[in-house]
Amino acid sequence: MSKMNKQNNNLSRGILWSLAFIFFVISLLQLDIAPEKLANIFSRTQRLLDNMFPPVIDDPINIAGAAIESLQIAVMGTLWGIIFSILLAFFAAKNMTPHISISYLVKALAAFVRAVPALIWALLFIIAVGLGPTPGILALAVNSVGMLVKVYAETIEEIDQRVIDAIRATGGSPIQVVMQGVLPTISSIFISWSVFRFDINLRYATVLGVVGAGGIGWELIRASRMIAYNEMLGVTIVMFIMVLGAEYFTRFLKQRADLATIRATK
Amino acid sequence: MTDIFLETRNLKKVYPDGTEALKNITLTFNKGELVSIIGPSGAGKSTFLRSINRLNQPSSGEVIFQNEQITNVKGKKLLLVRRQIGMIFQDFNLIKRSTTVRNVLHGRLGYMSSLKGAFGRFSEEDVKEALAILRRVGLEDHAFKRADELSGGQQQRVGIARAIAQKPALILADEPIASLDPSSSSNVMNYLKTISEEDGITTIVNLHQVDVAKRFASRIIGIKAGEVVFDGKPNELTEQRINEIYDQRGLVNELTS
Known part of the structure; x- marks a missing residue:
């Protein structure tokens, strides 16, 4: 019996491997990854690097303005995302929702929103509201809602029933239960997640400009169209510094929030 | 009867x-x-x-x-x-991350408009009353500590104070x-x-x-x-x-x- 199983396993494994190999070969041929191209990699890279160094920032004021715009898009997108997510999360959380079907509906909606990448949302909103930072903010807000509703709702679902009982027993109304009981208990976990989302949003905000949704990404595309590789590197370095700075900032905030959580659960 | x-x-x-x-x-x-x-x-x-x-x-x-x-x-x-009807629980059921006095003030929620209560806009009178109740259960020095900083016995006295605040x-x-x-x-x-x-x-x-x-x-x-x-x-x-x-x-x- 077990011997037969083993044989079966071996057979199916063999089939899988050969299928994977065939797929690999077909892909190689179809995508035209020719050996001569690979051979050229080094000389091309050499040329690119020669053109990139030294990096320049041609128009510092303009670049700085674009960088700040990216930051603003990230902040605004995160803020609106948080506001809508908190509201929706209470409808999504099974222990708070007015009706269980509303919970499923909101969760399904969030899953759908989450499944569509931020860049696609940006393209959709550009069609809807035109170029500029507005579609960027909307894209990030919507994409944030997809993730935050899920994590907020899960946090709310894990809340101790005793906290809810405490306020209900005093004659508190449902909204008082939420605001005086639930929110103070989970606020630090909410803050942790929101800060994490801001970190993600800032990364997105730097590239949203590539599709025309405002911010520093546009400068990168502009430089690449002019084949100004040294400027591209300059802009990339600015992006790198922004993201790194944000990472340090969010780590600092997260540590503080975590500390508060540890103190609370002690 | x-x-x-x-x-x-x-x-x-x-x-x-x-x-x-x-x-x-x-x-x-x-x-x-x-x-x-x-x-x-x-x-x-x-x-x-x-x-x-x-x-x-x-x-x-x-x-x-x-x-x-x-x-x-x-x-x-x-x-x-x-x-x-005030209720006192086995596990105290305090809002651990709120201050002691706020936990007592929760006893007043049923007397306030829903929104005022939700945003914690307690009247000065209620706050004074809450502090007086805390004095009654011997916790006036802990009024502005977070509830989870208190010992079990103290937390339960906060629970009692919250029930009293309801004037039950x-x-x-x-x-x-x-x-x-x-x-x-x-x-x-x-x-x-x-x-x-x-x-x-x-x-x-x-x-x-x-x-x-x-x-x-x-x-x-x-x-x-x-x-x-x-x-x-x-x-x-x-x-x-x-x-x-x-x-x-x-x-x-x-x-x-």
Whole structure:
């Protein structure tokens, strides 16, 4: 019996491997990854690097303005995302929702929103509201809602029933239960997640400009169209510094929030 | 007895999994008495208390509180009933990350407009009152500490303070000392007794410890498997009656848990 199983396993494994190999070969041929191209990699890279160094920032004021715009898009997108997510999360959380079907509906909606990448949302909103930072903010807000509703709702679902009982027993109304009981208990976990989302949003905000949704990404595309590789590197370095700075900032905030959580659960 | 304060008639509770937690509980309570309910774990003591302030919905039967049928009141009406009934929990059920005084102020939520309460816009009068109540339970120095910085006994006194802040007519205490050490336990029981006597608040206390019940209560009710098996004065509760309430099996459970 077990011997037969083993044989079966071996057979199916063999089939899988050969299928994977065939797929690999077909892909190689179809995508035209020719050996001569690979051979050229080094000389091309050499040329690119020669053109990139030294990096320049041609128009510092303009670049700085674009960088700040990216930051603003990230902040605004995160803020609106948080506001809508908190509201929706209470409808999504099974222990708070007015009706269980509303919970499923909101969760399904969030899953759908989450499944569509931020860049696609940006393209959709550009069609809807035109170029500029507005579609960027909307894209990030919507994409944030997809993730935050899920994590907020899960946090709310894990809340101790005793906290809810405490306020209900005093004659508190449902909204008082939420605001005086639930929110103070989970606020630090909410803050942790929101800060994490801001970190993600800032990364997105730097590239949203590539599709025309405002911010520093546009400068990168502009430089690449002019084949100004040294400027591209300059802009990339600015992006790198922004993201790194944000990472340090969010780590600092997260540590503080975590500390508060540890103190609370002690 | 013309002036029955609280009455339950044929109160029944069947949980969705089929457990019959309460079978026909019919009891009356008078104004100002301190009643202790004793019985083994799982006898239905908690379910009974939670059926009174409707944290649990009874399956059938009636609860009559101050001559008013409250078994099926809903919405705003239910909140008005609940604000007259303070509840004290085994695990204190404080909002741990809020300050002590704010936890006491939660007792005022039922008296405020929903939004004002939600945003914690307590009136100066309420804050002063809350601080005075904290003084009464000996915690005035801890008013602005976070609730989770206090010891268990102190947290339970905050729980009592929150109940008093409601200016309740009835206090339900569900195993208030089960999570406390002996000295905090008698301290907390003393506060409950004092408040019941001084403010004339009817108090129903679920207890595990028969000796504590005998020491503090003016009347003891024994519940076993969802039924009332004893109702009388502490001195009527003989060893034999205790053994009936906690039958051999129950006693063993009690000792090993």
